Amino acid sequence: MTADTVASAVEGLRRVVPPERVALDPDVLRGLSHDEAEWAPVGAAIAAVRVRTEAEVAALVRVCAELRVPIVARGAGTGLSGGANAVDGGIVLDLSQMREILEIDTENLLCVVQPGVVNNDLKAAVAEHGLWYPPDPASAPWATLGGNVATNAGGLCCLKYGVTRDYVLGLRAVVGGPAGYGSAVALGRRTSKGVAGYDLTGLMVGSEGTLGIVTEITLRLRPAPVGHPRTVVGAFSSLVDAGRAVAGVTRRGLTPAALELLDRVCLEAVEEWKQLGVDPTTAALLLARVDSPGTAGAEEATAIVTEFTDAGAIWATESTDDVEAEALFEARRLAYPALERLGPVLTEDVCVPRSKVPAMFAQIEAIASRHDVRIATVAHAGDGNLHPLLLTPPGDDDARHRAMLAFEELLDAAIALGGTVTGEHGVGLLKRGGMLRELDAGNIALQRGVKDAFDPLGIFNPGKVL
């Protein structure tokens, strides 16, 4: 891209958005040009634009389409696959200032939000009306709902309550292709059911900004849960035993609201940092949260204790101490930042059929050993969604190289077990190769067909996903 082209692009942007919201400063640009994915390539953007309205987004898309300037949309940048990383010669479209909750419809249990609303802010706002928005990625205190939609974010409670896509009833988006670049379209509905036409809403969810820019989201809500959740804890002398406990819980048809795993490396890192009083001497800890009210909840908790015990737990019990239960889930939430303190963390996000969780844990151990890589594992174990975290000493290039080999082998192991290379983080940049190995050629051809139909100019987040 020549300096002249850049100048004329910037001039175009400034015609449609006030100049003070078109950032060119290299430091500002650098900060807005990447997400949290370790070692994913970051391109050199020509500008970052903070938008406030759908009309601005539409005008920007028209300008960028005319000049063939790539657009990378971003919210809070908490992604873990590089999906929001800038591309060379493109702009970063920062939607974090579009953060109004436009409507909370208590009559129909839904809300309408702008994409920059933070997940936890929405949770708090709807809680005031006795309502609940379940999807709870670990990044919920910072992540925007637009980003959640882009990646089809999951979290702890999706085991029982589903992922982001299950809550998106409708969208507004600025698109291109057959609708014309810069067209704002309404997709989906406000009703609880509807089959008028193809499910374009579901198609946009998880598309990582490659099919258009989401400008408004209509989300289904649930009544706030009633009653007091129960916590079941089990300690295991091996990850594989813990995996067998998870398989047992699934086979028995138990559906806790969360079923999380932490391995010893995680527990040690959290304990060293925060001194929550969690015993870090076991190989794996399983935490189940049960939110069924009354007797049903009590029975479910007891059945989970039994499954843990039958799988060979060192000990398993329902925690009757709220402080202890809270500390355990706090340890789960803090595992990732606790490990990041020790050095760069390459985050894996494989998902396998739940009966294969023990086999996947065995693979993780084998791969860690084969490549001499330290791997800590946290997992939404009940979903079969495992996050092996590859730890590398800061500045150790050889360790980094070994970690990247292990990363790809973990993907292959998950595929071989009938799983997927990404359960909830998205393909972004880091999983493109893995996705090509997971999906058959015909599937990829159809994916490409969708992309080409929606974005024939290839300006929406090019190089991501496909």
Place this chain on the structure above:
Amino acid sequence: MTADTVASAVEGLRRVVPPERVALDPDVLRGLSHDEAEWAPVGAAIAAVRVRTEAEVAALVRVCAELRVPIVARGAGTGLSGGANAVDGGIVLDLSQMREILEIDTENLLCVVQPGVVNNDLKAAVAEHGLWYPPDPASAPWATLGGNVATNAGGLCCLKYGVTRDYVLGLRAVVGGPAGYGSAVALGRRTSKGVAGYDLTGLMVGSEGTLGIVTEITLRLRPAPVGHPRTVVGAFSSLVDAGRAVAGVTRRGLTPAALELLDRVCLEAVEEWKQLGVDPTTAALLLARVDSPGTAGAEEATAIVTEFTDAGAIWATESTDDVEAEALFEARRLAYPALERLGPVLTEDVCVPRSKVPAMFAQIEAIASRHDVRIATVAHAGDGNLHPLLLTPPGDDDARHRAMLAFEELLDAAIALGGTVTGEHGVGLLKRGGMLRELDAGNIALQRGVKDAFDPLGIFNPGKVL
């Protein structure tokens, strides 16, 4: 189409499928050329082909692509929008013989089926393993899962348990377009979560055979429900009061497993036919089924009685008599066939935000009166999904004309209330006009883009949906 072209097409079909499964007999063809939609146009097919394997489907699609012969896939033909109606010069692809349950995975709570498996047959098969496949369209005793997938079928229990799309984890399909006509592709996954690429599985669900031919379906299952369901009944002196009760139940965050409505015309027709002992003197009956176990279920039932009473019910009570409760739900199931005995029934399928149910009922009454059309209403009221059934005396062309005007006005009324023209039956032929009025032009352009990308030759169920 000339006789020569037809002959060469038939010859082509017989090269890839044994001749005894290529039906040309006009009577056989007529029987396989339409679904249950009243007054939807039916084209003249050149042949009906019974397939047994994916390889046969693939070979047929290649032949048809080469000769530009349209393909209309069908299962049991229980659709209500004309989606499976034959088109001129096309073939009918009958998938009802592909009816093997290929796998029931009790470890991972999923199953793999061929598209011709009947919904209730799958329910029975998985029940033997303590598992449950929830989607329950009224046609479940006959409808195939392939058809359920094609229309994204709903039913009674989707209020609490979701629609077909919520259960489809993955598909195999024979597609065209960028993958090449006749390619068999695997879409989706076997894991509970996954975000590798665009949600093409969700896109295929509800696409009514216009994007390809589904040849295998991987479905999520649930543990069989525990405990004894409760039934709450309320009788109302007006449909609008019943609608207010529905809105009240939603607003209070209650989630019964079903919340169904029957109006007086339905009750009379059922009683006259079957003498179930249901009192047909009220304007509307609401039936709620509560399946939460234990105290929670008891509290939910009581709360629903209260909402019914507050909305002005003549009476409302939890039925403690199993025989009575079963008779009431049987009346619900029999409403449609009972009305069909009286003459042609044009089935509406609007869905509105649940707070708008009373307003929609008022519109139904006004439109019935304005066009002098007898309308019976059954409804998945808790979803806001109403089925006004337009009754016409057999052979009365003027009544039929008035019914068709009322049909379109009902669609407009639903759109005006923020609803959709089809909650669960699909667009097919009958809702194409309504869909164009519901969705904005940009949305339709994107739909068209998807269709063109997946089926540039336009041979997959042409003229349906779009």
